[in-house]
Amino acid sequence: MSAPTSDDTTTQPAVTEEYHAGHRRSLAGYLVMPGVLALACLVLYVYVSQQELDSIEARSLNAATLTGALWEHVQLTAVSTVLTLLIAVPLGIVFTRPFTRPIRSYLITLLTLGQAVPTIAVLVLLAVVFLFLGFWAAIVGLVLYAIIPVLLNTMVGLEQVDKAVLEAGRGMGMARFTVLRRLELPLAVPVILAGVRTALVINVGTATLVTYINAGGLGDVIVAGLSTNRVTIQIVGAALTAVLALLIDYLAGIAEDLLRPRGL
């Protein structure tokens, strides 16, 4: 009792350093994935350049065609993901407010059911029933599918925020919107970002299917190889898709690390 605070307040500052190290990867950790992916591309390049390409193969396997397909693929993924975020995050916020509580459980059931419907079915439906083809039809199909993980993660992310934190915020006179903006959303960021990462990876993979509704992308390369029975073309298309998916997942991982609030 003579020194009422001594042992409690002199926590060693060493805690601080340990604590930061735990959350961020080391520089070497960050460099592993790009190295592996570059190596994979190099191997693929060496393999293809040693083949005798016939005229069909040469038409698909040239720099212009491949970068064109790759660029289309990146656009499909990026646009669909941005739209997904713009739709799913606000919806997630709305569906975690008290006034939507009565319909929340029905909604989650519906969404889970929706996720069971394959994207290809959505795409075919759009094309056959609505005669809706091309880039934006592809975007609709991709967004419809990717909304679900982002929406669910947004809801889970917002609901897992410690209720005591919110009560403290309200109790100190933060308005509801301030609580959302300054407490709920920042604290939900890690979970929301995990959903976004999932959506991105889903979109990269699913975007190979939109070739069937004439929307381009790396699916063009794979399908060209399949329809002409050229294994080399199929391998290149598939390998590039895989490399792109891993790269985007890697970039999303870095974004997660950077955007996660400190102190969590």
Place this chain on the structure above:
Amino acid sequence: MTSPSVDSTSSDRVMIHLDQLSKRFPGQHDNAVDELTMDVREGEIVVLVGPSGCGKTTTMKMINRIIEPTSGRIVLDGEDVTRTDPDQLRRRIGYVIQQVGLFPHLTVGDNIATVPTLLGWSRDRTRERVDELLSMVNMPPESFRDRYPKQLSGGQQQRIGVARALGGDPAVMLMDEPFGAIDPITRDRLQNEFLRLQSEVRKTIVFVTHDIDEAIKMGDRIAILQEGSRIAQYDTPEQILTHPANEFVASFIGRGASLKRLNLSRVADIELSPWPTVGVDASPEEALQALRATHHSAVLVLDESGRPRRWVGAEDVRHAGGRPLDQVGLPPEPVVEPEVTLSDALNELLTARYSVTIVVNRQGAFQGVVDIDQITDAVRTMRRTAVSRARAGLDENP
């Protein structure tokens, strides 16, 4: 009167007036709080205490309208706030909850700055306030300001919780079992610190607990609540312990009311006993001389600034073999500051080697000792005072 706080802290001005306040939750048959009317005076700590489910937390949360009352009025410092903007109201009322609820993604400094920021204070003023509050809760600003809540112990987190509640310098504080989730030793220390803090800041505080001992220790007045937040007794801790209003209060206090009374007075309120002391550079002969002059079995060795260094008995002096006095004998334990309750002091001295507790001031200088006789005297005095006061009331209203 043994407890100094009751008569000196609170003015007669009513800070919080609850007028027939009721709350019925949707789908429930009975009112959780039923037509409660009570006053809290400026600068006093009022403890709401009662069994779980009695409505004490609901009552407290209606004051800052975290829970909106079904009917009745809340008057804060003369102003009816029952229908005003709740966000503005809450910025004027400090709020501390049991789970603390620090914002994990903000630094300690930013947590404390919450209300100043909401009130639109300038950056400099906010920063000054944060540092001032950190010092007030005994956490050096330079080492704690930039830490995150996760890096703090439970006790430190609740200190920040209290500092954060004081952020906007509110006149009123609401505290919902603030020390309930903290281990007993730290809780005791935080309670003492908080009482010391309160003696400086003099806020009007409504404090909720289910622990009658905490209520007796913290409260200037205690409201013992029954189901529906009906007041069973609303009075000073002394009166509640000596004259429980009814069976319910008596059974809630439980046994050992006399011992509990020891929580009411502090070491500072009683006269300390002297104890033989010698300076640290005294010779063994001087120490023995000092011992022979009294009936005690040890002297207390003090350093140049008067801080206790060792207990030294006659045997220790004889076997010292030339060593200085501060290297023989026993460490000077137990040591308490004047703010601790007699109950704490009693606890310490029961296990002490020489059956006394050393009392030091805030600088650590020796003031005197407390022994068992002083504690029994204090209990006797308290009972006498309480009885004569009760009889005085009897004579006035025949």
